[in-house]
Amino acid sequence: MNLLSTRKLSMNFGGVQALLDVDFDLPQGQIRALIGPNGAGKSTFVGAVCGRFRPSAGRVYFEDQDISQLPAHRRIGLGMAYSFQITSIFGSLTVYENVALAVRRAVQAQAEEIVERVHMALDRVGLLDRVEQKAGDLSYGHQRLLEIAMGLGQEPRLFIMDEPTQGLAASEITAFIELLRGLAGESTILLIEHNMHVVMECADTLTVLNFGQILAEGVPSEIRADSRVQHAYFGSSIDA
Amino acid sequence: MTKSLHISVLTSLVLLFFVVSDYHDGNLARIMVLAIYAVGYNLLFGYTGLLSLGHALFFAAGMYGLALPIQHLGVSPIEAFAMGLASAATVSLVIGFLALRTTGAAFMIVTLMFAQAGFLALLYFGQWTRGDEGFVIQQADRIIAGIDFSQSTERYFAAFVLFAVAYLLIAWLISTPFGKCLIAIRENEERAQMLGYDVHRHKLLAMLVSGTLSGASGAAYAFLFGYAGATFASVQYSILPLLWVLLGGAGTTIGPLIGTAFAFYLIDISSHFTTAHLLVVGLAIVLLTLFAPQGLAGEIRNRLISWLP
Numbered sequence: 001m002n003l004l005s006t007r008k009l010s011m012n013f014g015g016v017q018a019l020l021d022v023d024f025d026l027p028q029g030q031i032r033a034l035i036g037p038n039g040a041g042k043s044t045f046v047g048a049v050c051g052r053f054r055p056s057a058g059r060v061y062f063e064d065q066d067i068s069q070l071p072a073h074r075r076i077g078l079g080m081a082y083s084f085q086i087t088s089i090f091g092s093l094t095v096y097e098n099v100a101l102a103v104r105r106a107v108q109a110q111a112e113e114i115v116e117r118v119h120m121a122l123d124r125v126g127l128l129d130r131v132e133q134k135a136g137d138l139s140y141g142h143q144r145l146l147e148i149a150m151g152l153g154q155e156p157r158l159f160i161m162d163e164p165t166q167g168l169a170a171s172e173i174t175a176f177i178e179l180l181r182g183l184a185g186e187s188t189i190l191l192i193e194h195n196m197h198v199v200m201e202c203a204d205t206l207t208v209l210n211f212g213q214i215l216a217e218g219v220p221s222e223i224r225a226d227s228r229v230q231h232a233y234f235g236s237s238i239d240a
Numbered sequence: 241m242t243k244s245l246h247i248s249v250l251t252s253l254v255l256l257f258f259v260v261s262d263y264h265d266g267n268l269a270r271i272m273v274l275a276i277y278a279v280g281y282n283l284l285f286g287y288t289g290l291l292s293l294g295h296a297l298f299f300a301a302g303m304y305g306l307a308l309p310i311q312h313l314g315v316s317p318i319e320a321f322a323m324g325l326a327s328a329a330t331v332s333l334v335i336g337f338l339a340l341r342t343t344g345a346a347f348m349i350v351t352l353m354f355a356q357a358g359f360l361a362l363l364y365f366g367q368w369t370r371g372d373e374g375f376v377i378q379q380a381d382r383i384i385a386g387i388d389f390s391q392s393t394e395r396y397f398a399a400f401v402l403f404a405v406a407y408l409l410i411a412w413l414i415s416t417p418f419g420k421c422l423i424a425i426r427e428n429e430e431r432a433q434m435l436g437y438d439v440h441r442h443k444l445l446a447m448l449v450s451g452t453l454s455g456a457s458g459a460a461y462a463f464l465f466g467y468a469g470a471t472f473a474s475v476q477y478s479i480l481p482l483l484w485v486l487l488g489g490a491g492t493t494i495g496p497l498i499g500t501a502f503a504f505y506l507i508d509i510s511s512h513f514t515t516a517h518l519l520v521v522g523l524a525i526v527l528l529t530l531f532a533p534q535g536l537a538g539e540i541r542n543r544l545i546s547w548l549p
Binding site: 050052071072073074076077082084088089090091092093097100101102104105106150154 | 417420421423424427428430431432433434435436437438439
């Protein structure tokens with residue numbers, strides 16, 4: 001079953017065609033990486049999926065339900081989570097409260113259970129020792145991880161991550177890959193990622209966007225071998 | 241810890257009545273009633289991050305919602321108070337519904353314009369409202385169950401009870417998931433939305449509670465001090481709660497009371513020495529902005545007591 005589908009999704013920003021007739025299917029349980037050169041429309045695409053932007057045309061389906069007309073918060077309520085490309089947290093609140101806000105919205109639970117879930121989410125990203133710290137005081141890398149923890153706290157069926165490893169140190173990236181692998185099977189993941197190492201290690205399948213259209217789709221080895229992709233995205237070699 | 245803070249704040253207000261002179265009892269009653277207004281304003285401004293310049297409309301909606309029925313329909317005070325609340329709630333819902341389509345500076349302008357329209361409407365219907373001149377609510381109309389609320393003791397404790405209700409209501413509200421979401425909206429609206437919160441609905445509810453509390457203050461003011469006038473709907477009365485909350489500390493439970501008392505006594509004391517007391521107020525604002533930008537309670541929280549709610 002497809003958890004997420006789009007049909008003829010188009011987005012026009014004042015004359016610039018950011019997306020054009022994108023037909024996209026994401027089966028349940030997959031880790032899908034969305035790649036493409038800068039300006040290919042990746043963030044626009046996921047923005048249109050989760051309702052941050054209203055597309056110019058086309059439909060979005062979540063679990064076969066047409067959600068094209070739903071506002072963002074209703075879509076999130078159906079079981080999506082979205083982590084921002086540019087870190088977006090509640091800076092003057094504690095690390096705990098940041099995640100608790102995510103958990104409380106997603107699950108109706110007793111106070112103790114919420115505490116437990118918050119701690120679980122923070123433990124998975126390795127921030128458990130910082131629960132009482134002010135989120136704005138965290139290092140950039142830790143803020144990125146907090147953002148991921150907020151998504152985990154939502155226990156989403158579809159977790160959309162917009163460049164989660166941007167700005168992470170090499171060791172943190174290794175830990176992140178572990179984390180993603182741990183999520184496989186639990187959640188379906190749509191990942192925008194520039195780090196090819198992360199993509200090749202984690203993704204089941206890849207979708208390549210270029211000039212707002214899907215250029216290619218397939219398992220990592222196929223994409224790696226696709227000459228059109230190499231040309232559009234990597235110049236010449238995929239091992240960049 | 242926060243509980244004992246709330247208890248000690250409210251206990252001190254009771255004790256103050258017996259300690260200070262009659263003159264200050266009258267002032268404190270006024271301060272507590274106006275602090276309800278500041279508490280209501282603080283929910284929207286301090287906790288939700290929405291700067292309204294039109295709260296005088298809600299204050300006046302409560303004031304006239306109580307005063308007009310008493311004056312023209314001979315309604316009993318309790319019923320009239322309920323009417324004041326209902327009138328403020330209705331007005332804040334309608335204005336909220338319209339004004340929340342805008343954000344930032346546009347929201348300030350739109351709320352300001354609605355409040356000005358309300359103010360002008362009060363003048364226009366001067367036949368009933370008596371416009372700027374206003375009207376007095378007779379002492380006979382200020383008696384509930386044999387208790388005469390024009391007397392200073394009765395008035396003080398009525399003001400205290402109403403303030404305590406408003407104060408505890410907000411202290412409780414911001415500890416609920418609803419209140420936490422308002423804070424989240426203040427901190428990062430888009431993030432709150434992308435966590436699945438219906439930001440618009442939360443803002444509208446914040447507007448409703450904030451406006452209704454402001455109206456409660458207006459109604460209480462008219463009832464306890466026996467006067468309703470269009471001045472209370474003027475732009476000055478939209479700025480005042482903003483001033484009180486800024487002085488006291490936006491987004492703190494105790495800030496509105498501190499700010500209201502501070503501003504009240506600043507004017508009271510400085511006007512003994514000079515007619516240019518607004519100059520003193522202005523200077524105080526400049527100094528606070530420079531040295532305590534979070535307001536008095538906000539500075540205390542930053543420097544001394546980090547758990548201050």
